[in-house]
Amino acid sequence: MDILKTIKERRSIHTFKEQEVEPEIIKEIFTYGSYAPTHYMKEPWNIKLYQQKGKQKFVDAIISSYQRIGMIKKDNDPKTLHMIESMEKFLLAIPHHAVIYLKREDDPVRYEEEYAAVCAFIQNTQLAAWEYGVGMLWTITPYMHDPEFLQAIGLNSDEMQIAAVMQIGYPERVPRDKERTPIEEKMEVIVD
């Protein structure tokens, strides 16, 4: 394992093979994720993992949310029905969806500590996954802010918030390397 190589070579994956990731590997990956730094050892991350038949409930909740938000129409127009069908097919073809959520925190400092720890958890998880040949896509989407969506998946939106939804599976295709801006352009060194 070369952590530096993995950091550079990991890519966000947009197309997945049908094959599911073995439960032990999923467990290992999230376990590595949980070694993320976490102030006061709060370990604020929680996961709802949707797979197999469990995906249908999740995908139905997404589509209903998009209709409520107005991103998909509510009519029976063939165009609308086609859009729903394509979206459903696309989402159901992804082997696993992991909703990463945390407790709401009103205090802004606490909130930043906890949200930041969850992001570190997500990135650790993505890097560990890459080591196992597993790809992920970190997504942030409007339904994550729809209280009725949270309710539909069994979360109380007064108490909980969704940080991200991870799409997970073995990569069908790995995108090309994405160059980064030389860090000197983003770094100011102050010595005096």
Ligand SMILES: Cc1cc2nc3c(=O)[nH]c(=O)nc-3n(C[C@H](O)[C@H](O)[C@H](O)COP(=O)(O)O)c2cc1C
């Ligand atoms: C917080 C966050 C949210 C993201 N949301 C999305 C998303 O909703 N859809 C998507 O296609 N990619 C999403 N990405 C992935 C980025 O597009 C991706 O990391 C970027 O293009 C760099 O590619 P790489 O991860 O392969 O290096 C997200 C990344 C982060 C960190």
